Amino acid sequence: MPRLVSHPDEVKIVSRRFGQGAANIDRYIELGGYESVKKCLAQTPDWIVNEVKASNLRGRGGAGFSTGMKWSFVPKQSPKPKYILVNGDESEPGTCKDHLIFLHDPHAVIEGTIIAGLAVGAKTGFIYLRGEYRYLLEIVEKAVADAYARGFLGKNIFGSGTEFEIVTQTGAGAYEVGEESALMESLEGKRGIPRIKPPFPAVVGLYGGPTVINNAETIATVPHVIATGAAAYAELGTPRNGGTRLFCLSGHIQRPGVYELPMGYNLKKMIYEVGGGIANGNQLKAVVPGGSSTPVLRPEEIDIGMDFDQVGKAGSMLGSGGVVVIDDHTCIVEFALRTIGFYQHESCGWCIPCREGTDWLQKSLTRFHAGFGKAADIDNIQYLAENMLGRTFCPLGDAAAMPTIAFVKKFRKEFEDHLSGKPCPFAREGVPQLTVA
Amino acid sequence: MSPETLSIFSPALAARFDALVSNYPVKRSALVPMLLYAQDEVGYLSDGVIAEIARRLGLTELDVRNVASYYSMLRFKPAGRYNIQVCTNICCMLRGAYELYDRFQEELNIGPHGTTPDGLFSLEEVECIGACSWAPAIQVNYSFHDELTPDLVAGILADYRAQAGVPTDRSSSVGWKAQAERTKEHA
């Protein structure tokens, strides 16, 4: 069971019911659950959309698009059925927040899905969990069955005469499926290759029907937005960045864990106060602020508020909320190699720059880290990554290129220290080293 | 012969598949779950599994193979009864995942993607499994074990051996669990 943590600075909204047994439907109701959906049933779809818009809730998957805005793109009339698709393919390294939501508060996801359905006029919602989350899928499936048994789902939800169905779905191991159009492909039983956009899912999505795709945390937040009220929720965060966020602290931090903090919370404070500073008394070398695809920050760059706009201004991204802390005993080249290794493994292979670029970067970095680098490699690695950036079919290529460029630019000295004759200065016992014949 | 008698799946799984395909507007939406559930039961995606799933969904075997080969959890060869998946992605790496992985290799005396001669364990390095704040973490089949240290490896293996009814002189499951709890408290 993943350990829960807490800190006085936390503002528990989404995590309010964590550790309270709310996976049980009665307990969920006892804790105020399913009140928001009832409230929405008494309102018009436009009211719901406007409320979510006004809350400044932004997508928790990484891109940070306004949730209310996304919903408003769905056409009112559609000859094809509309769908809600909950993205629980949580796979961005550094991110484990949906894990806790599914574990502790699955009904919040269900309730949020119904509300999204009411807002856009969808009658079916799909909740897609990554394949590795089998024990969580079982929890969600049980919650869905309980909701059906209570008449919260089905042909006549809450006696309102409205129909809403939820289908759960498992993935089978693919980071790329976290991309919304690849997620739809996977749900349609295909290889997780993204679709050409436009058309966007809000117009042509699952099975050709208009589809809203939201991250599981976003969806789980929706009932709280309705319950709290848009203005009060927005108030918790910073301008244009409403509410709170689950930040996953990991790496060389004293107290790793998932903390719910207001949007705009200072990163330095998050690391040194909430997380208790760097583990083992070491010094901070770098922070990856929003999951592995976000450009790394140097210690002098972390005195910033953690919202989409401020992190963006600092040259990185808020991403999925995975804050990875790296101490001064870590080899940045090895870290970059492990990062690119992930993208090489997860590239779907559809487009040339991502397929070939991630593989090439991984091979170059492997050789480089093993002490077989040449001075020109450093520029070549940057050149390669820069030539992937912005030119791939989907954001995965950018997700591989952006951090690579940042590692080289911000830690060039460490790359230079690896140059021939000098194996990795941080070489540790037991770390596999490449031998080049 | 009826489709039922032809099925290589257990009656329960076959029934589950029948129900699954009715969940969606198009049948093939059931493909990825069916592949995973079939693998859970059969151990891997044998030619027979591919053929039956293709038949059930009205797809070509080529189509099914193309989809199956895309997903990293799906395999075309048998694995051990307990497939140990060690996450070595960044967060786990920072907290000693490679040392953990090495220890599993030593304890099991197998290499990456190896299977023990008794077929009980197989070992692989995997990408992020969504337990970053509780690193390093592994999955044994679908079970998570988090906040691990190399010293806990022997206990985990002993526990699974016991679960499988294999006699062992290793420390008992109570031992490693208690040890794990202590580690958490110290962290």
Next chain:
Amino acid sequence: MPDVTFTVDGKKLTAPAGTLLIEACRKAGIEIPSFCYYPGLSLQAACRMCLVRQEKVPKLQTACTTAVAEGQVFTTESPEIAQARKAMTELLLGNHPLDCPVCDAGGECELQDMTFKYGAGESLYAEAKQHRDEQQWSPAVFYDRPRCILCYRCVRICGEGMDVWALGVENRGVHSVIVPNVPGEGGGSGQLNCEECGMCIDICPVGALTSGSYRYKTRPWEMNHVSTVCAHCGDGCKVTLGVRQSSNGSEIVRGDNRDKSGINGDFLCAKGRFGFDFVNHPERLTTPLVRNAAGKLEPATWEDALRVAGEKLKQIRDTRGGAAIGVIGSNRTTNEENYLLQKFARTVLATNNIDHQRSTDYAAFARALAGHPGKTAGLREIASAPAILLIGGNPTDEHPLLAWQLRTNVRLNKARLYIANSRPIKLERQAKLTQELPPEGYKDLAAFLDAGQSDFSKAILAEESLVLVFGEEFRGPTVENLVAWGLKRANVRFAYLGDHANSRGAADMGLFPDLLPGYVPVTARGPFAEYPNLPAMPGKTLPQMIQAAAKGDLAALLVVGANPVARREVDLAALQNTFLIVQDLFLTETAALAHAVFPAASLYEKSGTVTNTFGDLQMVRKAADRAGAKPDFEILVRLADAMGADIRKLVPFGKGAMTADLGQSRGAQAGEADRHAVWLEANGLEPKLSPFDPFAVLDEIERLVPGYKLDRMNLLTGNDVRAEFAPSVVPPAAATAAGAENLIVPAHNTLFTSSTLGRYCPGLNEIEAHQTREHAEVAAD
């Protein structure tokens, strides 16, 4: 869609709204590179070569997925874009083996072109390349993964285009690989179980997919590329033959679809692509054979063989009359040769005993359409018609191009395909509605449709225009019945299916005992009144000739490019008292019985025209040369010469050809000669100079044969032109209809068979064996 105006590289362009930028640019002469984009196939946006800059858009956009709209501004060439494209080629070359010096595609490789254009000449890549061994998927298709750039063209042409879906993508990321549909056993190469069309090879922009028959044989620049018409089925695909010099003439080493301008567009089937190898077959006849006193065929000079055959024919004609001579023509020779053959029979041999192996009942079709011009549909029309009713047959096997046109029309134009058949066929997947018929039910179809009881007939009756495609299930009166049903309705056009490369041409050119070219009855004569010595009465049909031979009434039989002994199971004894002359490529069962055998050039070794079963007329161009063999045209002219005939009357060549006839044919004959000269003059044409020039006969065909009024400009450009099919004189029913059923012997060739000719195509035979094996394995599973 209304036109919109947008700017590309400073130029104002106009195109219908929604046109893909890459297409709009190509039409305007602005080349945007791409690997994965292919017109008519689904969009991929995978290769990222077509990246362009769109004003006010932050990222570079793919031109292959950008739909043009009013006022947009694009840049397609700039240092930024050149760098992006250079980077794509650098990335591709990272794992590419760079084995261009031995690669089949070297010299016609799109990756090479891009590398030259964008200058990714220096490699930054210092790592070991991903290597995988080459795989053989079938006798026809090899796959070399290291060369593959994963553009997915092959996957799409096989799936979307052919509806075969035999190729897929396995694994992901850099491990992605194209795979065939039969998995390899024990780590071995996968196998293809498919239609073996080889379209995947043609469409591959690099050398990843190569052809079993062509690979490693030569380089593209060492070949001449000659576009001609396929020698096999009745659809008449344009095929480009790659020809290289060889010790005994020139050798065809490749058949492909390099020239996409034909009626077949992108399409070519296994026979068109791989079935050219009969020309190089070791059993090819290269010297005339004459039966010696001991009864054995032995090689002879052309002069001797022609003298023996010519003297014998002349002697029989002069002693027993033309009625004692029979002629059997070919479904694979050119229109000019067929025309010449019947003219030779009728004017030199003085007989109407002429026929051919009829694969379908064109005569009945002609009778049904007499007086209704413009009612036949060509293959281009079938690819664009809004509604098609396909009755009987199985085009996927027997008319692969027709099947392609139907699929493409349904896929790209949402055409409505209706199928009535007595058995399930693959094209039903494209059909809007299907109607199962009892095997004997075809004749009642018109009445069934008129009754309007079923959804099927209601839908047909509701169509405002319709193309009706049918085949040999309809013969004689049932053809007339069906056509009459269509003629009652406005906007119905017809296509009637026959089997071989020029079956329609054989019929059009009058290889009938009772019909002259253009289905003019022998009894009516019409424009052919100018033929000297034209016998007044219809002659014998093919079976009647054989019967006559058995009774000793047929003293000589000339068989050109046909094998009636095998096709008709003729009793060998029947021909023992007949002087048999055969012109053919091989010593067929028929040729083996002959007294004189002339080695004939194949369709790929001569020039002329052929007419496909839809009435699309095309030029065949001489691609190869086989020392020793001669075109049937030349053989016939020389045979006539050996008989002492006046060649100028047979082939109108030279100036004032006929009037120069030394006084033997003054009067009426002189007037006829003038007619040809007058016609040439009126059409601005010159007399042809050689008696062996097929164009001299084409002139006469155009002058005399109803319906063959040709658009020469297009024909000579290499395009297909329409031959009209509507005789003004109704052919008599009696002679053609009597026993018409028995005269028709459909070939029912499959994708890999081609009657007698197919036996001499080792490549096709090997493919067929492979397919039979793969099918058997699937069935056994």
